[in-house]
Amino acid sequence: MNTSPVKKAVLAGLLALCLTASDAFAADKGIKVGDTFPELSEFQLEGKLPESLKGKVVIVDFWASWCGPCKDSFPVMEELQTKFGKKGLVVLAVNLDEDRATMEDFLKKHPVTFTVVRDASKKLVGRAAIKSMPTSFVVSPDGKVTSVHKGFHGSETQKQYVKEVEALIGTAVASKE
Numbered sequence: 001m002n003t004s005p006v007k008k009a010v011l012a013g014l015l016a017l018c019l020t021a022s023d024a025f026a027a028d029k030g031i032k033v034g035d036t037f038p039e040l041s042e043f044q045l046e047g048k049l050p051e052s053l054k055g056k057v058v059i060v061d062f063w064a065s066w067c068g069p070c071k072d073s074f075p076v077m078e079e080l081q082t083k084f085g086k087k088g089l090v091v092l093a094v095n096l097d098e099d100r101a102t103m104e105d106f107l108k109k110h111p112v113t114f115t116v117v118r119d120a121s122k123k124l125v126g127r128a129a130i131k132s133m134p135t136s137f138v139v140s141p142d143g144k145v146t147s148v149h150k151g152f153h154g155s156e157t158q159k160q161y162v163k164e165v166e167a168l169i170g171t172a173v174a175s176k177e
Contacts, residue, residue, distance in 0.1 A: 030129025037139045043124040047117035056090045057168040058139040064096045065106035067133045073152040074110050080161055081114040087169045094119050138164050
């Protein structure tokens with residue numbers, strides 16, 4: 001096959017572009033809507049995990065003390081836990097701070113009743129491929145991720161959480177009847 005240098009350069013460029021794109025897709029695995037959320041006990045998280053999350057609606061919220069939107073989302077997470085906790089919601093906050101003392105200082109200033117653990121090893125963060133904070137996963141009673149929230153946008157995000165949690169709690173109650 002006799003190919004001109006220009007065609008060879010274009011083909012080489014297209015090949016490089018395809019390889020780069022496939023590398024980007026491979027690197028962006030993470031946890032997506034429809035995936036089963038991984039078993040948290042496998043990640044050596046610091047802190048006490050809830051006894052069982054099976055059959056519960058769970059919001060897994062990745063946050064750090066230095067993250068401004070995380071600070072804004074904490075009262076909303078607390079409100080969700082208070083409003084829906086008895087109906088089957090579990091809010092689980094996964095801290096990404098480098099040291100435990102920083103996390104504890106934040107929690108003294110912003111106390112909450114929901115469960116907070118720390119991913120010191122960053123294994124869960126890596127598995128979830130967290131790229132922005134806060135990032136939250138809403139998980140159905142059967143363990144499937146139903147939505148992913150990247151960032152926190154005040155009342156807009158709060159309304160989305162309420163709508164999603166109410167729908168999932170409704171399906172959880174209906175399946176028990």
